[in-house]
Amino acid sequence: MKIEIITPEKKVYEGDIRSLKVPGKKGAFQVLKDHAAIVSTLIEGTVTVTDMNHRDSEFEIRGGVVEVRHNTIILLADSVT
Amino acid sequence: MASLKEIRKRISSVKSTRQITSAMKMVAAARLRKAQDKIVKLRPYASKMHELLIGISVRIEESEREQAYSRSSGDEKVLLIVVTSNKGLCGSFNMNVIKESLRIIDEKYYDRYRNGTLKIMTIGKKAFDFFSKRDFLIYEDHSSLFDDLTFDNCSALADKIMDAFLEGEFDRVEFIYNRFRNAANQDLTYENFLPVETDGEKDDIQTEDYIYEPSKEEIIFELIPKTLKIQFYRTVLDSYVAEHGARMTAMHKATDNATELIRDLNLEYHKARQASITNQILEVVNGAKALSGQ
Numbered sequence A: 001m002k003i004e005i006i007t008p009e010k011k012v013y014e015g016d017i018r019s020l021k022v023p024g025k026k027g028a029f030q031v032l033k034d035h036a037a038i039v040s041t042l043i044e045g046t047v048t049v050t051d052m053n054h055r056d057s058e059f060e061i062r063g064g065v066v067e068v069r070h071n072t073i074i075l076l077a078d079s080v081t
Numbered sequence B: 001m002a003s004l005k006e007i008r009k010r011i012s013s014v015k016s017t018r019q020i021t022s023a024m025k026m027v028a029a030a031r032l033r034k035a036q037d038k039i040v041k042l043r044p045y046a047s048k049m050h051e052l053l054i055g056i057s058v059r060i061e062e063s064e065r066e067q068a069y070s071r072s073s074g075d076e077k078v079l080l081i082v083v084t085s086n087k088g089l090c091g092s093f094n095m096n097v098i099k100e101s102l103r104i105i106d107e108k109y110y111d112r113y114r115n116g117t118l119k120i121m122t123i124g125k126k127a128f129d130f131f132s133k134r135d136f137l138i139y140e141d142h143s144s145l146f147d148d149l150t151f152d153n154c155s156a157l158a159d160k161i162m163d164a165f166l167e168g169e170f171d172r173v174e175f176i177y178n179r180f181r182n183a184a185n186q187d188l189t190y191e192n193f194l195p196v197e198t199d200g201e202k203d204d205i206q207t208e209d210y211i212y213e214p215s216k217e218e219i220i221f222e223l224i225p226k227t228l229k230i231q232f233y234r235t236v237l238d239s240y241v242a243e244h245g246a247r248m249t250a251m252h253k254a255t256d257n258a259t260e261l262i263r264d265l266n267l268e269y270h271k272a273r274q275a276s277i278t279n280q281i282l283e284v285v286n287g288a289k290a291l292s293g294q
Helices: B004-057 B093-107 B110-115 B125-133 B143-148 B151-166 B216-292
Strands: A002-006 A011-024 A027-031 A038-042 A045-051 A056-061 A064-069 A072-077 B078-083 B118-123 B137-141 B172-182 B185-194 B211-213
Touching (some): A064 B216, B078 B151, B078 B216, B093 B172, B118 B125, B143 B216, B151 B185
Parallel strands (some): A038 B211, B078 B172
Antiparallel strands (some): A011 A045, A064 A072
């Protein structure tokens, strides 16, 4: 799956990944390959990205929204630390 | 004709002025590039957000699209946000905004100005200096925003304005600022901020059905403040970029003018020098003549 993590100030992450964990408003969830199309708002928490080499990267976000469609993920984060 | 020494002094002073203006031009050009970079980086976020918002709003009922930020209790209390720069030396950049604000107040909001229901928020010292010295109600001054122009700072301020709007402190919030077209041109822009005007944009971008979490309505409630913050950030950033463009152009012109002035002064200097040499020769010749005539 391809992912882009974007804030208003920069592109934080871009690349091919295996899995994504996000703090959804209704509860945290994980996105794997061929996930159904979804739009969800996110709350403050940790976003975990696992890349093709099984390496995890973590991002603390203050809130945001994620869109998943056709194995393409776009995560708009308010701010990332 | 001015004496040689005077002209020399003037030439050297104009030369040092030119040095300063050309240095300022360079600084403005560097800042312009940096600020433009920020706008470019904002673009993917802003356009994706817009796309999402439209994608959702075509799927929900018209009645549900009406929400807190698009309603206003009246039309009486107006907040004008005037964006200028903190520093001068950028041509007519600031004066254009101030003049336009005055024109709008005069034409549209004169009654509200008399009733004291028109308030002005200034972003930029030049606007603050102008409006605070005159008989205007300043809501708040946020000139320090330019010292650290980040999305976080802007969104905190946008939050504050949005809260004031929801509490009924204002019925309408509008922007007056310079929008960047290119380094030499700014477009004076008068723009609505709140209430949100739901434009009838209905171009279906995707026909796909999404799972919406928590729900379409809740997502839209969250997205609208976010887009407002982006609009606020973009506006201030746009003005900031335009300011540096204007300063660069102004300093470029000043440098050109100084160069021309130096050329004219040089000409004058040489004319004066020649005249004085001619005088001296005349004196010598006349002196010799007088001696030989004896």
